[in-house]
Amino acid sequence: MFCKVPKGSARLMNDTSALKFKDSPSGWYEITAARDAGMETVTFGYEKAVKTRFGVISVRSDDNQLLFKGKPIVPAIEGNNGLSIVANYEMGKQDVVLVQNNGGSACPAMFLFLTISASGIRVSPEFGTCTDIIYPTLDDKGGVNVAMPDFSGPFEPASKQPPARLSTKVFRYLGGQLFENGKVVK
Structure with a gap:
């Protein structure tokens, strides 16, 4: 918690x-x-399907591909070791879905946002520090903030691991743009 x-x-x-x-x-x-x-609770849960106001987003289990209304999202979003739907936010005339791409021990997770509206789907750049520990929140300006500790995996020197865990990055998704610590992510 x-x-x-x-x-x-x-x-x-x-x-x-x-x-x-x-x-x-x-x-x-x-x-x-x-x-x-x-x-x-930090998140709403890790689901394989979520109903948005515009249709169902789901993960096809045989190839870890993300689907919208049963059809692959274009460009294709395929998970490394799996995909999980973390949260769905209804924001005005669109829904914003936070998706986790599950990795391995070197990089446990990366994330992306889907913006779903009557006109279709937009996909954000993939983001994260490789940690799977996240703290998503909504702000009063209509943005989704995802705070997470920095990450230094098991293959990094032990001396780098404690400083990385004590450092935090904040990713913000607002108006279809992704920011990392205030700077636009491309």
Whole structure:
């Protein structure tokens, strides 16, 4: 579960040796002040099909291909080890669907957005840090934000792994454009 602290402050906790955990966590934040704290689910779930207002998006299991109304999306979206539909947002005259491309141990996951409207489907560039730990939220301006820790896989030097886990990237999808930490992703 994701810890939500809307009225609070936190800082990165770089030295966790006093906590005496056997395994290193993916990242620590020390909450220095908190009001209205609570727990909430991070995502709606990982589905193989979701009904949008314009038709069903589904994953064909035999070849991990993404379908809209039973037909392959063009250009083709094929999963590495599988595809999962993470969330569906109804936003004005369009639906925005967050899709996870499941990978392997070197890169567990990448993501993309589908924008579905009466005129068809648009596909965002694939994005992510390779982590499968994500925190998607809606903002008050109609954007979908996906925060995630940075990732350094098992084949990277051990010295790079803790700093990567303590770094966060935020991807924002607004008006059909994808941004990474405020810069347009192409």
